[in-house]
Amino acid sequence: MAGRAARWGVALALGGLWWWGMLRLVLAPDAGVLEGAVVTGGWGLSLLPVHCVPKARGEGAAGPRRWPGAWPRWRSARGRGRPSG
Known part of the structure; x- marks a missing residue:
């Protein structure tokens, strides 16, 4: 609880300084x-992307071994590349 109050206090102080x-x-x-x-x-x-997660923990993220197959499928599904097949 004290940590949460401290975070709010810091956020309010920095926001007040900005204003x-x-x-x-x-x-x-x-x-x-x-x-x-x-x-x-x-x-x-x-502008910092503070809500990002590492690629390995992202929901539905393709691992490094799946990229070679995932990228062409994504491009063709979006109409940006040659159709696969």
């Missing part, structure tokens, strides 16, 4: 590099 930087950039005439770095860094972190 502070964004509002300073938009509203304050003397905003500068610090605010820009905070906003850009927060935006960049939002």
Whole structure:
């Protein structure tokens, strides 16, 4: 329970810091590099694929030995390659 509260606290603090930087950039005439770095860094972190799993653990993922056969079938099923057969 304490770990969950700590994660929420960190998330809220970083979110508040991002909003502070964004509002300073938009509203304050003397905003500068610090605010820009905070906003850009927060935006960049939002692009990270944090919900990805390793290929071996993915549902329906083809293992390395199955790729040679799986790739042509996928392409032909999508209409992007020669039909198999």
